Amino acid sequence: MKLNKANTIRVLYFLFFCCTASWLPLLADYCKSRGLTGTQISLILSITPVMMLIVQPVAGMIADKIGYKKTLLISSLFASLSYLGYLYKNDFGWLVFVTVFMSLFYNGIQPVLDSLSLQLANTSQGFSYGSLRIAGAAGWAITGIITGQVIDAVNIKVIFLVSAISMFLVFLFSNLLQKDRLEKNTAGENPFKHFRKVVSNRRLIFLLLCVFLVSTSATTIWNFYSIYMKENGASATLVGFGLSFQGICELPLFYFSARIIFRLGLKATLIMTVIATAVRLVLYSLVKDPLSAIPIELLHGLSWSLFWVACVESVNKMVDEKWMATGQSLLYAAYFGAGAVAGNYWTGYLYGTGMRIADIFLLNSIAVCLVALMLWLFLPRIARISTNSS
Numbered sequence: 001m002k003l004n005k006a007n008t009i010r011v012l013y014f015l016f017f018c019c020t021a022s023w024l025p026l027l028a029d030y031c032k033s034r035g036l037t038g039t040q041i042s043l044i045l046s047i048t049p050v051m052m053l054i055v056q057p058v059a060g061m062i063a064d065k066i067g068y069k070k071t072l073l074i075s076s077l078f079a080s081l082s083y084l085g086y087l088y089k090n091d092f093g094w095l096v097f098v099t100v101f102m103s104l105f106y107n108g109i110q111p112v113l114d115s116l117s118l119q120l121a122n123t124s125q126g127f128s129y130g131s132l133r134i135a136g137a138a139g140w141a142i143t144g145i146i147t148g149q150v151i152d153a154v155n156i157k158v159i160f161l162v163s164a165i166s167m168f169l170v171f172l173f174s175n176l177l178q179k180d181r182l183e184k185n186t187a188g189e190n191p192f193k194h195f196r197k198v199v200s201n202r203r204l205i206f207l208l209l210c211v212f213l214v215s216t217s218a219t220t221i222w223n224f225y226s227i228y229m230k231e232n233g234a235s236a237t238l239v240g241f242g243l244s245f246q247g248i249c250e251l252p253l254f255y256f257s258a259r260i261i262f263r264l265g266l267k268a269t270l271i272m273t274v275i276a277t278a279v280r281l282v283l284y285s286l287v288k289d290p291l292s293a294i295p296i297e298l299l300h301g302l303s304w305s306l307f308w309v310a311c312v313e314s315v316n317k318m319v320d321e322k323w324m325a326t327g328q329s330l331l332y333a334a335y336f337g338a339g340a341v342a343g344n345y346w347t348g349y350l351y352g353t354g355m356r357i358a359d360i361f362l363l364n365s366i367a368v369c370l371v372a373l374m375l376w377l378f379l380p381r382i383a384r385i386s387t388n389s390s
Contacts, residue, residue, distance in 0.1 A: 006127055008176045009116050010135035012072070015173065016109060017139035017247075019166035022147050022159045023083070025243055029226040030156050034090045042348025044092075044099055045223050049340030051103035053333050059108035060329025064322065068112045072174040075112075079105040080167035086160040107336075109170070111328040116177075118316050118324055129316075130257030130309050137254055137305065141247025148240015156236075198326055203380055204318045208334040210274075210379070211311055213371045215339020217364035218277055218304075220347045220357065221284075222340070228357035234290035242293065246300040253301035257309040266314050266382040271375050273307035278368040285362035311335070314382050
């Protein structure tokens with residue numbers, strides 16, 4: 001099979017998010033169906049972000065050192081095998097073990113894909129990060145609706161079979177990638193020396209702090225959406241439709257992200273997307289009918305897709321190209337690592353006290369508004385990006 005680099009990256013994004021959409025939004029619901037307590041569910045949900053927080057910076061340095069292709073091959077193969085472990089047993093101890101093993105390899109994949117996308121966008125006319133990342137949104141949208149229907153027809157454990165197949169296809173298509181252009185340039189350099197240089201950037205650290213705070217509040221959407229919908233009487237099929245609609249709403253924002261950021265600037269874009277997150281949380285808190293929650297997903301593209309592109313591009317402006325994966329790994333560690341850990345425990349604690357997810361959404365919206373204010377007051381202006389797109 002012959003694919004150019006851009007289309008290979010798009011296929012990898014599509015398959016990776018097919019995998020992610022199969023298990024990530026439904027893991028809490030799966031754990032609840034196994035009879036786990038709120039504390040146990042929070043612990044399992046926190047394993048992946050904890051592993052990301054611990055492993056991600058090191059994984060980024062390793063990827064910059066050994067090459068993106070090798071990292072993808074190793075990570076995707078072992079991650080695909082790990083999902084089959086969920087089909088073996090479902091007691092609490094086993095779920096903890098399998099989730100730790102899965103997270104060790106799963107966590108390193110998307111930062112590498114983002115680094116490949118940024119590398120291509122920086123060196124080739126006609127491409128932007130958003131125009132490549134859009135394929136991931138398509139994968140999320142398609143898988144969400146299919147998975148919901150399959151769960152209703154079979155049972156919820158099927159999510160791990162879909163995840164295993166999707167991730168194994170990531171492994172197969174990763175073989176089509178060529179050797180990294182910068183791999184030889186970094187082979188003789190000390191990654192820890194450059195890691196210290198990266199983390200000494202005060203603008204970067206402030207941005208990561210804001211990303212962490214947004215993630216702490218938005219994690220309730222990512223990991224407790226299924227429970228929220230079912231609290232309001234939704235079926236698994238409707239939950240799957242909602243997740244798919246989220247993916248559909250991502251598509252235009254990813255595609256036009258470079259043009260929007262070029263016109264508004266990175267700082268203004270970040271503030272606008274954070275405010276959109278706060279509005280989304282408030283609307284969730286007001287809805288009592290699950291069908292009425294679906295239109296709220298129209299904000300998903302603005303509050304997530306455009307927000308994430310702005311974060312990725314901001315980090316890209318702050319970090320040397322040779323250590324791009326290291327910078328992106330720190331971003332992932334802040335959002336999907338530290339922020340997700342804090343968000344899971346925060347939501348799990350409040351949910352364990354009897355608070356409904358809708359009420360937690362309202363509480364979280366206040367914190368997100370404060371982040372928007374912090375960005376407006378303290379984030380320096382960031383250089384504009386080009387309008388390259390495809």
